[in-house]
Amino acid sequence: MRRLGAVQQKMPCVFLTEVREEPSRKRESQQFQVVATERVNPRALQSNIPCALATEKLDGTCCYVSLYKGEPYLWARLDRKPSKQADRRFKQSRKNREEFTWNVEEDFRNVPESWIPAHGVQHCNGRPVPDENGHIPGWVPVERNSKQYCWHASVVSYDTGTALVLRPGSEDGELLEVAAVPLSELLEQTLELIGTNVNANPYGMGSKKQPIHLLVSHGTLRIRNAPAVNYQQLLAWFQECEEGRVEGIVWHCNDGTLVKLHRHHLGLKWPDGDTFLNRRPVVIRVPWESYALDRGAQDLFAAFSSLNGRRFDSVQDIRF
Known part of the structure; x- marks a missing residue:
């Protein structure tokens, strides 16, 4: 397999x-x-x-x-998602077709220290980059x-x-x-x-x-x-x-x-x-x-x- x-x-x-x-x-x-x-x-x-x-x-x-x-x-799927305020700004920018830049440290909700990003997630300056939906796919140990x-x-x-x-x-x-x-x-x-x-x-x-x-x-x-x-x-x-x-x-x-x-x-x-x-x-x-x-x-x-x-x-x- x-x-x-x-x-x-x-x-x-x-x-x-x-x-x-x-x-x-x-x-x-x-x-x-x-x-x-x-x-x-x-x-x-x-x-x-x-x-x-x-x-x-x-x-x-x-x-x-x-x-x-x-x-x-065993690890469970846990996507790191933006805060409500950041998500509203992100969706508004998409609606207006405007360029949007994430601040990963401030715009995203906290995750457990054991959380890791999934393979395939892009990184910039050592930080994971959100996907086109504004999520960062990842895992936490069960x-x-x-x-x-x-x-x-x-x-x-x-x-x-x-x-x-x-x-x-x-x-x-x-x-x-x-x-x-x-x-x-x-x-x-x-x-x-x-x-x-x-x-x-x-x-x-x-x-x-x-x-x-x-x-x-x-x-x-x-x-x-x-x-x-x-x-x-x-x-x-x-x-x-x-x-x-x-x-x-x-x-x-x-x-x-x-x-x-x-x-x-x-x-x-x-x-x-x-x-x-x-x-x-x-x-x-x-x-x-x-x-x-x-x-x-x-x-x-x-x-x-x-x-x-x-x-x-x-x-x-x-x-x-």
């Missing part, structure tokens, strides 16, 4: 896009839509998109595994027993140096598995945290009483019968194919470029009925011997280890 590193820059759409003055289908507070045209983005063509690896775009929150205090740690990032913390065990990962199984093409994976094997990878309390839980995982969260390494859920990079063929694939019941596609180009297409770019709803992820069986591979620690009755590792070897019809059918 390709290692993605800590790059979490804004991915271009596979098609050129245009803005329409109508409420967004994706964000309730956004009074405009970004929609795809039928013209393929030249950046995608330059990266040889027809030969790229197509993977499922998951609906969760981005994470990163890297060293912290000398040990492999501390043990973190309250702010409690759902992130639930999927890592720093005692054993492992993480709960949903990944393709080795037995057949459809099977998924929940496995306890050493954090050291995930170093410098980005992953998606999905589950009960993330993005309204489109995959129906767990419940309020028994929340379930898992990590999925980016690029691991491959689309086996991906359509050609053609507007009409992609639209038909999302609407008519079982494998097309996904939030979107991310193409991994050979030159390292990532290109995406979201259902909303095509004017399609998400979620819209059952998802393709929920049509794949899943087996639990979390051995009890490794996690029989005094971590509490509600520990997610202990709960999964009690199901070790069990097979379910889908992730939404997992119950402890």
Whole structure:
């Protein structure tokens, strides 16, 4: 599997896009839509998109595994954003098409000392430069027993140096598995945290009483019968194919470029009925011997280890 590193820059759409003055289908507070045209983005063509690896775009929150205090740690996405006053000045300058210069020290909200900018963020005079939206993408380590990032913390065990990962199984093409994976094997990878309390839980995982969260390494859920990079063929694939019941596609180009297409770019709803992820069986591979620690009755590792070897019809059918 390709290692993605800590790059979490804004991915271009596979098609050129245009803005329409109508409420967004994706964000309730956004009074405009970004929609795809039928013209393929030249950046995608330059990266040889027809030969790229197509993977499922998951609906969760981005994470990163890297060293912290000398040990492999899970990091949560935290963009450094401007203060309200600075943001108003920035938006007004864009509206008036005026040049705007940020003062990173004064215009931006404070972040924890452990915060780091994401790879790919430009720097000027040793300071990170905000992107075109006025944000500085970055990461903060998920501390043990973190309250702010409690759902992130639930999927890592720093005692054993492992993480709960949903990944393709080795037995057949459809099977998924929940496995306890050493954090050291995930170093410098980005992953998606999905589950009960993330993005309204489109995959129906767990419940309020028994929340379930898992990590999925980016690029691991491959689309086996991906359509050609053609507007009409992609639209038909999302609407008519079982494998097309996904939030979107991310193409991994050979030159390292990532290109995406979201259902909303095509004017399609998400979620819209059952998802393709929920049509794949899943087996639990979390051995009890490794996690029989005094971590509490509600520990997610202990709960999964009690199901070790069990097979379910889908992730939404997992119950402890």
